[in-house]
Amino acid sequence: MIENMYKAQAAADWRAAAGADPADQELAERVYTSRLIGQNPDLLMHGGGNTSVKLERPDLFGEMRPVLHVKGSGWDLDTIEAPGLPGVWQEPLLKLRALDKLSDEDMVNYQRSSLLNSASPNPSVETLLHAFLPHKYVDHTHATPFLILADLPNAEEICREIFGDRLGIVPYIMPGFSLAKAAADVYDANPDVEGLLLLKHGHFAFGATAQESYDKIVQHTNEVADYLGLTELTPIGERLPANGLEMLPVLRGVIAEVTADRDGAMPVFDLRNGPATHAFMARGDVDALAARGMASPDHVLRTKGWPLVLKQADLTDRESIKAKVEAFAVDYRAYFDRQAPQAAEPKTMLTPDPKHAWIEGIGVLGIGVNAKAAAASADLAEQNIRVRAVAEDAGGFYPIGEKDMFDCEYWSLEQAKLGKGTPPPFQGRVVMVTGGAGAIGLATAKAFAAKGANVVLVDRDQEALDAALSQLGRWHAACALDITQADAADTAMAAAVAAFGGLDILVSNAGTATGGALVELEDDAFRAAFELNFFAHKAFATAAAKLMQDQGRGGQILFNISKQAVNPGRNLGAYGTPKAATMFLMRQLALELAGSGIRVNGVNADKIRSGLLTDAFIKERAAARGVSEEVYMGGNLLGREVEAHHVAEGFVNLALMERTTGHVITVDGGNTEAELR
Incomplete structure (x- = not known):
């Protein structure tokens, strides 16, 4: 069960530290409750959620106007600060609801044109959903219990059984303008709802205060957990001492050999191997569950749509491991070839390497370009095996299908980023x-x-x-x-x-x-x-x-x-x-x-200041030679100390x-x- 971590004194301290401006105080408490959400991995992880608050601020002419502060791109809720919730003038956003359609690119450009500060990060792709809801505080999470519920074949029926009419139910639509309109329509049909279940996606809750919205996030999540019998959630991030990891360097090299050029970097791994992980790998339906897809659409950006599955028989030698990695690459290219022709615009295929692995007897492996990316993948992989196991036993794990998964992984806004950044020279080393x-x-x-x-x-x-x-x-x-x-x-x-x-x-x-x-x-x-x-x-x-x-x-x-x-x-x-x-x-x-x-x-x-060459020793030697410490340490052709x-x-x-x-x-x-x- 999720513990409610809200503390009135802590919230007051955040408000006090923000100064005398009431709007800044509200934003400060928004930061506080956002962090409470972000710091609990069973509520959300790695950009998989967002928060907002609606305030009033003066424009250049001193006129008070409504502003939406919403999570910005590049910020994680667990460490977010006020600049990570950029302000957007709300009136221009509300006008968009009258449109029949709006491309993601036009939406992002329009949102940027409405920023109070043009140097702010891009507002969340779900900014319009926050804007179209009337509540002052809105929270969106991908809580583990809600992902289980959202991916059940009879999710709507069970949601009604748990909540009655207290939650609105939104069919699956990829995040963006269309989802925002659909969610707003569901809300308008019953303005008394406390939140929204987004099928195959996640959960929204809202309230008049930061505490009220946060309380509902926790309460709703615990109601679902109680229904599913999740009285205790295994901590995400279990790393136990392990033997038999000799295959990991081989796997690391093989992945690069199959999917990178000769001098390309190998991936970095993050191993999770707690008892729950091994219990999952012992299930008889592991292969079937591996092929189903990810629990929430945004996961595919970090994990790809399915894991590399390695059984003990695959770990006997390098060639066996390589064969499995090559098979993964072949399957991934086939997936791209099936879906890319159906896309509205040309797509550039991503590297066909796995981003997480299920390894029998070893654990779950996050795979990334660096340790941070590998850890994010491992976190999501751990959450996914938990969601799959409980959902399958509760009626079936049925997340988004292949086309929707492809649309998320090859989202035009993500494709636009390709090739724009130069990685640091030792990334992956x-x-x-x-x-x-x-x-x-x-x-x-x-x-x-x-x-x-x-x-x-x-x-x-x-x-x-x-x-x-x-x-x-x-x-x-x-x-x-x-x-x-x-x-x-x-x-x-x-x-x-x-x-x-x-x-x-x-x-x-x-x-x-x-x-x-x-x-x-x-x-x-x-x-x-x-x-x-x-x-x-x-x-x-x-x-x-x-x-x-x-x-x-x-x-x-x-x-x-x-x-x-x-x-x-x-x-x-x-x-x-x-x-x-x-x-x-x-x-x-x-x-x-x-x-x-x-x-x-x-x-x-x-002659470096380290080891035996301490400050005291340098002072002693310089005095013995009758020179200053600077002259002693700079006793070289350049006359400068080497540090x-x-x-x-x-x-x-x-x-x-x-x-x-x-x-x-x-x-x-x-x-x-x-x-x-």
Whole structure:
């Protein structure tokens, strides 16, 4: 059952923070209740709903005019802010109801021309539905219980049994002008209704206050849940520790092999594997349910119309997995060829790759161009298996048909977006950074993340990793371990597979400097220096290479070497010697892995504020030499301090050099004695 989370004090706090303008206060409470809806995945997820409030604001001449604030494109209700509810002059919108038809393109243009602020995002495609309803507050959700109800073959009959005449029932029409008119007509036929059931789509509720509208959303949803016997809803997003995920990197590589060009990115995965997921996969009607379509029309934009289904017998080897992915692509092209000729305008086929998978014994897999997209797909996939199971057992799961599904997936407004945006260079790439909580490691992680990568940080200290992740932001992962331990590399690779499905780039960065003259250094200390500064690099590089070979799409290994590898420093032999061995390791692996398309390169840096080179140490060394800290740190040809972000830029630039392997670049401000040639 859905818990009502409205708190009067919280609503008052939102209003107070908005200032003295009553309209701004109303909008603030609208933001508050919108977030309450958006933060409950069993009410809606990922753009699958919208909210609005009708206010009055002055125009340029000071005349008060009615305004509709409605969710804008690109905003999610769980994190929405006031700018995410752009204001639209309401009077021009109401005039549209007199039209017999209106294209989506003309509707969007007209709505934009009615914005109070031309810089605002596009108002929702369901703006007119909100406008045509007279209530001050309107909420639209895709709640799990309502999706079950909406997709039943006798949904109208059951809706009447639950609600009587309290809900209006709207037949399925694709979102836009026609749906808005139809919903308004249903409302006009009975203005006493508390809300609307949109068959095969979702639920609307409304009220005079934000609380009243939100209360009805929760109340109606719980009435449906109670009828269906859904006393407890399994949380969306269950990720449990799992074994047997070795097939995920293979699947990742195969999907790209079948549907992308040679250098195209592999997809990113998000695995959900709670008990409810496995219970669903054990049903005898999984294949039939997979072919039925998605629970709500907007889901197909993130999930496509059906999952890739893999049984245990399909997971035996790469060729078996590839055959299933190829069959999916063939089916998808056939679907396009059936439906595209019937469309009103020419359509451009989307890539024929799956966007979610049901894998027996493994779980449900979200598949996307990055971790955010994969998570959205996984969320919707989880919700869909719940809807399908309950609906099928309650009378049958019958969502929209193939033509309607195609019309949604190939909606003209979505088609218009194709080719207009350039993805960031590392979109779809998973990057692992060892020593990821340190100065150079975190700077490197930030540099890759800024260009679209999803990052796995590896370091010993969990608290330091947590702090690093808080700076890095969402959609990244961490693995706390000692990289010198025997199984550390395999554990880290498994963490990357569990988090994102595989690995594209390893930045083998972790290390520390052991000081002391070699003739005085104990063998144990020297061996320990080699464990961290050479053997850990070797272990991670070879484990990463094997994972990349499983994917079959190449990859990159980048080493943080050091100028010490070519320019020894006094009393730093225990650091420079393993670093020199690491540079040879880089060259050897470049030779051995080139045939697998794996590039191996390195960065030689010098005198970075990290590790032993703390602020206190710098101050001490500068004083001992009788120079300022600036002069000490800028002791290079350029006379400028080299900082961690400069080293990070070196790693990123190497990763972008697609035809370079076996190369070391120097990031030291200029040191003639450390030059390689």
